[in-house]
Every structure is written in structure tokens, then in C-alpha cells.
Amino acid sequence: MKILSKEQIYEGDKLTAQRQNISSTELMERAGTQIFNWMHMRMQGAQVPIHVFCGIGNNGGDGLVLARHLVNHGYNVHTYVVNYSDKRSKDFLVNYDRIKQVTKEWPTLMACEEDFPTITPEAIIVDAVFGIGLNRPIADWVKKLFQHFRASKAFTLAIDIPSGLQTDSVPESENDVVWAGYTLSFQSPKLIFFLPETSKYSVQWEVLDIGIDLEYIYKLNTEAELIGKQEVLPIYKPRKRFSHKGSFGHALIVGGSYGKIGSVTLSSKAALVSGVGLVSAYVPKCGYVPLQVALPEAMVITDENEKFISNISFDITPSAIGVGIGIGTQDETLLAFENFLKENKAPLVVDADALNLLSKKTELLALLPKGTVLTPHPKELERLIGEWKDDFDKLNKTKAFSKKHEVIVVVKGANTITVFQDKYYVNTTGNPGLATAGTGDVLMGIIAGLITQGYEPLSASVFGVYLHGKAADIILEDFGYQSMIASYVIDAVAEAYIDLFKQPEQPQVSEAEQEES
């Protein structure tokens, strides 16, 4: 799913009104009605107090449409106009009139703290104060209102975006924004739903379809894309019946040092379950026995050194190489890595200590083949690109780094974001169970495995991150966040592949209902 910028959303609204020959008021009616339907389906007329707080722009207009439908359907609604400016939008005014026609209880005008209503914890707050139009600092009393929402502990439903947030920046203080339990977003999810510093402002989100012109969306090139099953299915390469293990390449996993051979075992096994034909592991001598025992499917090549890698040399021709896990950062290994990069022709995935070696000696970045995949966790990323001010700064710096060195950067996190040149691919699978030793090794193995099978490095990264997260989601039911370990994730990759082709379950309709219809 494409993640549109604010400008693209406004453009979409405008074009839709033109092409469908409707007014912006009608589009607002659609938006507000969609929100109403969403609530009505869940609330079924329940008489919980609903406080709808409307700004004076079009986000507030959506709130007024919703409030009118709630009134018409007999809900226990209180509507407020958060009067932070006298520049009311045209469609706000239309709907301000319309709500006055359906109820004697006109919206309460609010202009200072004294006007705040009491909100009980069991009530529902609808936040329609600011939408994507927020473009300057918010008045103090309005910030206080947001704090009042939060202090009430009432469930808060934000329309389009939690008020106080902008689509392309991190707020200065967490007191300046609405903390929503749920956000119903129009047309496109917002990038801020997926970033570590801003995702907390909306626990859950959903996109409501307000019928934006499909051709416009289809042709649009967006900076960010949300990656779910629909996006990875076209990447998947089906297998031909007459294929053999030679058809799926030979992956080489280079890594390990004394006490850290398990990382190579995990990566190699992950490459195997991703579907490669052959896997070889390159480890220091001390890794020979453990690897052969733990993973009989892999071949093992050893360094001349007993405890760490000192010279990466082999006589196979791998289709892709994953390098870096558990190798340490001592000088001999740095030199071995440098010599290896000078000779290497195979596509690369660089992880863990090899990333730290790149930060230690940045000249090595010039030796990476174009399209090399780097898979840093936040600390490794910081060593590569320097400190960042906030999440947007981090993404911009990563983008610049990706462009400069022509590499793909997989920024690992709760929503892993793959960055390549001007584009962000935001993953939707995965859960906090992945915050455990070795899961990064598994991800590296899967991506290296996919490149080995002939996937383009960018597709391999996006697809690999998806499969890895999906595997973790599948086993969540069995192991929970606490007891999930990297080996279980490997075991579930098979199920993650199978899940790609599962049809969503159809709702069961009883025979009696079928006859009725």
C-alpha cells in the first residue's frame, strides 16, 4: 500500500472531486459517514457518552459530519468546536449549519481551559481537532486540551491523524499531541504510524476507503510503501517442476569466532529454509565440528585460524555471500575482510560486525558491489551514518547514505524499513518476540538465501524482511513474546511461505441465512 505525502493526499482529494464530479462537501460527507459506519458497527447504539472535538478546518468538518450521524442514530453525543482560529473552512461551515438542523444541543464553543468538559474514563473521545493541515505551533490551551484527553483515560479515536502530529516530523513534546487508541486514516496510512518515536501516538490504525480516484493512486510514485502480503506476492518466484538444487544457487555464509559459531549455524540454516540449493559456511577452525553436527545440510570451509577469521579464501563460486555475523572486529579480521572485498564479485549481504568494520574503516564502503544489502540494528546504523536528531532525520541520512554508496539499507526495528535510494519500504510483519538473540542472523540468512536464488537484492530484502516477520507472527500463538527464540523463527519460515497463498477465511453463513437472502 502506498503511503502518500500530505501534498499527494490533498491532490488526490482535489482530483477525485473533479473526476467524480462531486463537491468537496460531498467528499467530506463520505469521509464522516465512513467514520460513523465504523463506529456504529462496533457500538450498535450503546449509550456510552461520545465527546466529538472538532477543529475549524476540514478535519473538524469530518467530526461534525460524524456527530450529525451519531445524533440522528440516537447516540449520546456531545459536540465541541475547538475554536483555535476564526478562519473556518467552507466545508466546516456547511456542516456546522447542518448539525444545527438536527439537534437543539448545538456544539459547545471552546476557547480556553475553563471550557473543558469533564470526561469520564468510560466515555469515548473523538479527536477531529487537527488533521494533516496542521502547519504551525499549537496554542497552549489546545495543548492542555490534549493533555486533558489523556488524563481522562477515555478511549480516544483520532480522525485521520492524532491531532498535533504532522505527517513529516516528530513533535517536540509528547504533551503537544493527542494519544489515540485508534486512528481512522483516510486514503493512506501515515508514515508516522510506523516510526519508533511517533507510533506510540496511535496504538492501532486503519485506512478508510473514501473512494479516491484509483487511477491517480495507481500511477502515483510515493516515497514510502507499506509492505504486506499483496506487495510481496508479485515478488515471489514460483518453482518450475524440472528444477534441481543447482537451479537455486549456492549461498556462502562467512562469520563466527570462538563462542559465536551459533550465529553462522542460524544464518546458514535460515538460508537453507529460504530455499537455496546449497549452503557453505566459512568459519574459523573451532566452528568445524559444531556446524557439521548442528547442520548436516551445510558444507563447511574453515579459516586457517583456530578462533577467528584471518583470511577469507575459498575455491567455490557462491551465488551470494552473507558476511559479518559473530566475526568480531580485531585487526586481522578487518584485514581479511578488506582483502576479501577487493577480490569479491558475488552479491553481498553485510551484517553485524562486518558493518562495524565498515564504520571502522569507511574506505571499505567503496569496495562494496552495487546493490549490497546492509542490515544494521540502530547502534550499527548510527556508527555508519552518524547521530540523528529524530526518526525523520535518521531516514533522510540513511537515504543519503544509500544513494552515495549505492547500497540497500535494512533499518531493523519494530517496523523494519528497507531504504534504497529515494524510497522507503515499510514492513508490516513481526512482533516484539523478535527482540531476542540470533533473529538478526536469521534475517541475514534469509536475505542472502533469496539473492542466492536469483531475487534482486532489493526484492530479496523487502521479501526477506516480510517472511522473517511473518514467521515470528505465526509462532506468536505458541511461544508468546517471551519464549520465542531464533531457531523457532527458522522453523516457521516454511509456514510463512505457505501463508502467502492462503485465502482469507470467508465468514460462515448458516443455511437459514442463505435461504433468507
Ligand SMILES: NC(=O)C1=CN([C@@H]2O[C@H](COP(=O)(O)OP(=O)(O)OC[C@H]3O[C@@H](n4cnc5c(N)ncnc54)[C@H](O)[C@@H]3O)[C@@H](O)[C@H]2O)[C@@H](O)CC1
Ligand atoms: N480535502 C478534502 O477534500 C478532504 C479532507 N479531509 C479532512 O481534511 C483534513 C485536512 O483539513 P484542512 O486542510 O482543512 O486542515 P486541518 O483541519 O487539519 O487543520 C486546521 C486548519 O487550521 C489551520 N492551522 C494549522 N495549524 C494551526 C495551528 N497550529 N493553529 C491554528 N490554526 C492552524 C490550517 O490552516 C488548517 O486550515 C484531513 O486531515 C481530513 O481529515 C476529509 O474530509 C476528506 C476530504
Ligand SMILES: [K+]
Ligand atoms: K485528528
